[in-house]
Amino acid sequence: xxxxxxxxxxxxxxxxxxxxxxxxxxxxxxxxxxxxxxxxxxxxxxxxxxxxxxxxxxxxxxxxxxxxxxxxxxxxxxxxxxxxxxxxxxxxxxxxxxxxxxxxxxxxxxxxxxxxxxxxxxxxxxxxxxxxxxxxxxxxxxxxxxxxxxxxxxxxxxxxxxxxxxxxxxxxxxxxxxxxxxxxxxxxxxxxxxxxxxxxxxxxxxxxxxxxxxxxxxxxxxxxxxxxxxxxxxxxxxxxxxxxxxxxxxxxxxxxxxxxxxxxxxxxxxxxxxxxxxxxxxxxxxxxxxxxxxxxxxxxx
Numbered sequence: 606x607x608x609x610x611x612x613x614x615x616x617x618x619x620x621x622x623x624x625x626x627x628x629x630x631x632x633x634x635x636x637x638x639x640x641x642x643x644x645x646x647x648x649x650x651x652x653x654x655x656x657x658x659x660x661x662x663x664x665x666x667x668x669x670x671x672x673x674x675x676x677x678x679x680x681x682x683x684x685x686x687x688x689x690x691x692x693x694x695x696x697x698x699x700x701x702x703x704x705x706x707x708x709x710x711x712x713x714x715x716x717x718x719x720x721x722x723x724x725x726x727x728x729x730x731x732x733x734x735x736x737x738x739x740x741x742x743x744x745x746x747x748x749x750x751x752x753x754x755x756x757x758x759x760x761x762x763x764x765x766x767x768x769x770x771x772x773x774x775x776x777x778x779x780x781x782x783x784x785x786x787x788x789x790x791x792x793x794x795x796x797x798x799x800x801x802x803x804x805x806x807x808x809x810x811x812x813x814x815x816x817x818x819x820x821x822x823x824x825x826x827x828x829x830x831x832x833x834x835x836x837x838x839x840x841x842x843x844x845x846x847x848x849x850x851x852x853x854x855x856x857x858x859x860x861x862x863x864x865x866x867x868x869x870x871x872x873x874x875x876x877x878x879x880x881x882x883x884x885x886x887x888x889x890x891x892x893x894x895x896x897x898x899x900x901x902x903x904x905x906x
Contacts, residue, residue: 619687619717623724630669630726633862634889638726641858644890645723649716651902652856656719658736660691660710660743662851663727670728670860678708681725688718691737695849712737728858731851734807743848745801749780750852751811752842753792756827756835761885764791765878767818767826767839772872774814783904784875786887788859788867791839792875793852795904804848811843855904858890866893869904 611624626639645652666674680690689712713719713730722730734746751771753764768784775782775796782796798807815828818841827838845852853859853867868888878885888896896903 616717616720617715621717621720621724630666631864632669632671634864636864641728642720642723645719646716647894648856649719651897653714655855655904656713656732658712659732660693660737661713662731663722664729664860665726666728666860667726670862674860678710680709680711685721689714691741693743728860730854730857732854733848733851734846735804735848746798746804746807746846747801748798749796749807749811750845751794751815752845752852754840754842755791756838756840759837759839761791762878762882763839765875765885768792768794768875769879770818771814774818784870784872785855785904786868786870787853788865788887789861804846808843808846811846815841815843864890866890868893871903
């Protein structure tokens with residue numbers, strides 16, 4: 606159909622105007638906006654529980670991944686009145702904002718809201734490590750995340766090796782973690798906290814683990830933000846636990862040359878990737894849907 610064509614669809618009782626279904630968003634694979642919408646509709650039963658009660662930052666590619674993108678935190682003009690939102694101070698403080706400024710995020714807890722955002726070419730969905738309470742306010746963190754980011758020539762193989770070390774350090778603190786391939790270069794490790802913790806506390810805990818491994822394995826691991834010091838090492842990014850920081854949510858697409866997904870994997874797969882440089886590779890949306898059909902939600906607790 607012509608790229609300007611629009612259709613009106615009913616999604617969970619909401620009428621949505623969907624546009625440009627045949628627009629190619631991933632030129633390398635010819636993946637269209639319609640196919641992206643189909644992926645998110647198919648993965649929604651698995652994805653939505655992990656978005657529940659979390660404010661969502663989006664990265665949008667209106668003209669496809671070959672073109673420019675932009676971050677969007679606030680809800681855009683024209684946001685439907687039925688979209689749930691949460692108002693958050695712009696500083697790290699929960700109680701007040703230094704300049705009285707706030708951000709108004711969408712909370713994606715139903716298929717209609719998800720479809721509405723994806724129709725705006727919101728390919729990537731990023732969330733904080735805290736949830737919104739019944740009073741509409743952000744709560745303390747309920748989980749910890751460590752982002753394993755390889756510096757060339759290190760890659761996913763080295764990330765898998767370091768991930769096993771991080772898992773052991775978290776286990777020493779009675780924290781079980783789950784691995785998620787980032788859909789880009791590395792891995793994310795998530796650990797549910799036994800109780801809600803101020804973001805400053807979870808950040809300090811993640812930093813302690815990262816800096817401890819940096820000291821033990823200085824040739825393989827760095828906890829330093831400076832990119833010039835990451836060459837050939839795996840950077841353990843502990844900073845994404847800050848209250849204002851976000852991480853790509855599991856099962857979100859990435860805005861890469863191919864429609865890769867932030868895909869949960871098993872520890873057996875991580876171990877295989879640690880043994881063999883070709884033992885684990887980033888997954889596309891078709892592969893992720895097939896894995897869910899066969900294995901269920903590997904990120905579920």
